[in-house]
Amino acid sequence: MISVRRAGERYRGGDADAGIESWHAFSFGSFYDPDNLRFDAILACNEERLAPGAGFDEHPHSHTEIVTWVVEGELTHRDSAGHATVVGPGDVQRLSSAGGVRHIERNDGADPLVFVQMWLAPRDPGGEPSYEIVRGIADSTPYALPQAGALLHIRRLAPGERTAVPGANAAYVHMVRGAALLEDEELGPGDSARISGEDGLELQAGAAAAEVLLWELGG
Template structure:
């Protein structure tokens, strides 16, 4: 049973400050490459994004990747080449299954700051039909099973002192979206923006300290290419 804690301060810095975009990468991404940190389980990106009002990403392509977005503050507008248009708000889960290929834009559609976490996972099948969905106001303890993968997202919003188990899987990924949490009630404190990468995380738990919002990935496989 192994664990690696990746602190918020150690995330790779990206984005374009002059364009109102600030990004923090948990894994190798774009111009940042570390051969020892290219992914964990099926997860190959976990980006914290902050966009100023009106700022965003111009139309760009994706292929054979599953993109899951969790908004923490503000309103994220999505538009894609299939004609889909949606605004994603806090509490919503957005999924873009790029499949055989899709182009999309993302921007801050609100009048205030936008903050979101975007996570990319490798699918179990390639060249499939592109898919898109938004689950509105996902409830605590409601698992979101990612289609075409062996991965499940769990959202936990915990009061001070409240506990939750880490889902049992070959790979467990914990991202602290807000607040703080203790891992296994011990000395490992996860602060906002920190993440824990857990191998075979059975019988492990998290305890909120002062309240916490957690994104927990349950992954049962590693990427299979070809």
């Protein structure tokens, strides 16, 4: 089964007066949809846009795997476990909040910041928080998230290029930029697809280059 969700269907959150724009693919914060709480391990897929100087003040997380992909600009991260990093395009950032951690996310740069943040449910809640950043991850290198039984594949497709959708129990596709054809559905920026019980699927980029995040779930 393939369920396509369009960018225009996402719930808009954030605080425009504070320079924060957010688009949520699942129930999040004050927006509650009992039929859209999660897909397999994925609890949230948020696109965030922060103006220069804007950000999220220190706030808590627990029992969540948080994976961040920067599209444009630079994200400054600081947390209560002592990590302080700047995350740029091409970097994968993971924060395992485990039994509890607090962090700050800001745009301390001069340019607008756009990032996609995905929350996944761990198989075993609790434990000690941990943090990792992989700089400049390659297309051919999936990022393993064993805590949630998931693999993240980043695909940067040339015009017309094809890539296989992982044949897993479930897969989640998020289009970052460009367009790609999945079966007979064209996916554009911000569109997503939730896939279950399918094998042998491919994505084919359109006339321009495309960037897509593919989650292989249920491993």
